[in-house]
Amino acid sequence: MKYKSALAAAALLVAASPAAFADKKSEAYVQTNASSVLSVLNDKSLGAEAREKKFGEYMNQFAHMPSIARRVLGVNARGLSDAEFNRYYKIFETYALEVYQVHFDQFRGAGLRVTGSKDDSPQRSTVESVIKSSQTGKDTKIYWDVLLSNDGKSYRVRDVGIELGGSVLWLAQEQQAQFVNYLDRNNGDIDKLITRINVLLADMEARKKDGRGSAYKG
Amino acid sequence: MRTRLAILPGAATALAALALTGCITAGSDPQDPYEDFNRQMFAFNEGLDKAVIEPVAHGYRAVTNEPVREGVGNFSSNLGEPLTFVNHVLQGKIPDAGATFGRFVINTTVGIAGIFDPASSMGIQRTKEDFGQTLGTWGVDSGPFLVLPFVGPTNPRDLTGIGGDVVLNPLNYPQFENDDAIRAGTFALWGIDAREGSIEAIDELRNQVDPYTTLRRLYGRTRASDIGIPYKEPNDAPELSEDELDF
DSSP: OHHHHHHHHHHHHHHHSOOOSSSHHHHHHHHHHHHHHHHHHHOTTSOHHHHHHHHHHHHHHHBOHHHHHHHTTGGGGGGOOHHHHHHHHHHHHHHHHHHHHHHHGGGTTOOOEEEEEEEEETTEEEEEEEEEOTTTOSEEEEEEEEEEOTTSSOEEEEEEEEEETTEEEEHHHHHHHHHHHHHHTTTTOHHHHHHHHHHHHHHHHHHHHHTOOOOOOO | OHHHHHHHHHHHHHHHHHHHTTSSOOOSOTTOTTHHHHHHHHHHHHHHIIIIIHHHHHHHHHHOOHHHHHHHHHHHHHHHHHHHHHHHHHTTOHHHHHHHHHHHHHHHHTTTTTTSOHHHHTTOOOOOOOHHHHHHHTTOOOOSOEEETTTEEEOHHHHHHHHHHHHHOGGGSOOOTTHHHHHHHHHHHHHHHHHHHTHHHHHHHHTSSSHHHHHHHHHHHHHHHHHTOOOOOOOOSOOOOTGGGOO
8 A cells, every 4th residue: 555655656746847858859859960960971972171061060050169168168268258268269169170070980880879868957968879889890879968048949969978998988078177277277378278279270180181180089 | 026026115115205205295186186296297207208218119110010019919918917817816707817817828829929819819808907906896996196207197006006916917926047137028028019009099198288187087087997987077177057058
C-alpha cells in the first residue's frame, strides 16, 4: 500500500514538473545543424576556401559566436568597451572556426546520430550524440551544450564536448581556461591576447600552406 | 640501477630544499597552488628541450626510417612490460597481468628481443601501467600539479610512482658487466624515441594561447583516463551569468 502511495506521489510530482527543456526540439536542433556543418566538410565539390567560408556560415547559425567569444574571456569580458570587444571578436571568430574545423575534421565522412539529452538548467541542456571517428574507426560521443534564448524562441550551441579516452574535452572550456590565465598574467590586457591569437593564426596558415596540418587534437 | 636509485633521493632532497628555501611557496589558487614555480620550471624545461632534446629528436628522425623507429619503439616498450606486469598484479588485474606476461615472452623470443611485436598480431594488445596509476587505483589522491626540472609535468602521487617504478621494475635487479651503462643507454634510447614520437604534439602544444594551462589540463585528463577514474575539469575561471551570454 505504502509502495502504491509512493508511486502515485512520484507520478504526481512528474506531472506537476515544468516542461523539460531537453525536449525533442533541442535534439532535433542539434541533429539538423550538426549534420549540416559536417556535410560541408564532406562536400568534395567545394574548394578549400569555399569550404571554410561555408563552414563558418553554418557554424554561425548553429552556435552564437559572440556569446562564445564573451564566455571564453570569463569575467574579463565585463570590463571591455564595445570597441575593444569588437576588435577582439574579429580575430577570435577566425581563430575559433579554425579550431572547430581541426576537431570536426576527424569526423569527415561520418553521419552523426543524436542519442539523448538532459537538462542542466531551465535554459541549458546537454545533447548527446554519436559519430564514427575516421581516425580511430570507433564510435565517439559528442556532447552539445545547448542554450535557449531568454525569449524562449531560439536555440544556440555554446560549447562542444568530444569524448577523448574516457573524459570529455569541451572546446570552449579549454579556450576559456587558456584565455583567462593568459589575461591574468598580462594584467587583463586584451591587446596582448589579440596579438597572441594573431601569432597563432599566422602559424595555422603556415601549417596549411606547407601541408603540416594539425597534430594536436586536445 | 645504482645510478638511477641514487638520482631519485637527490631529486627528492633538491625538492625539499627548494621548498624550505622558499623557492616553492603555495599560491592562492587552489587549482594550481604552485603555478609560479611550475611556470618557471616549464620555461626551464622548454629551454632545455629546444636547445638539446628537440634537435636530437629531429636528428634521430632524419637518420632513421619508420621501420627502424618502430623497432626501437617496440624494443623500448617491451622492456617496460615487466613493470606493467607487476603493476597489473598490484592492481589485482590478473588477466591483464597474464596477457602482459605472455606478450613479454612472445615478443622477447619470437619478436627477437622485442624489436618486433608478434603478440599484437596475435590479438594480445599492449597495455601500460606504472606505480602512479597503481596508487591512483588504490584511491591515492594526485595532490597539486607540479612541473619539475628534467621530470616535466607530474604531481606528488606520480612522483612517488616514479620512485616506486624504479624499485618495482624486475629488470633493474640483475647485475652483469656494464649493467649501469647499458641501463643508461636503453633509458636514453627510450627518451629519444619518445621525444621523436611527440614532435608534432609538442609543436602543437606550443601553439596554444597558454601552453602551460593546456599542459596542466591535458596531464590531469590523461592520467585520470590512464587510471580509469572520472576526471573533474578544474574550474579555471568564474563563469559569466546566462543573462550576460543571452543572444
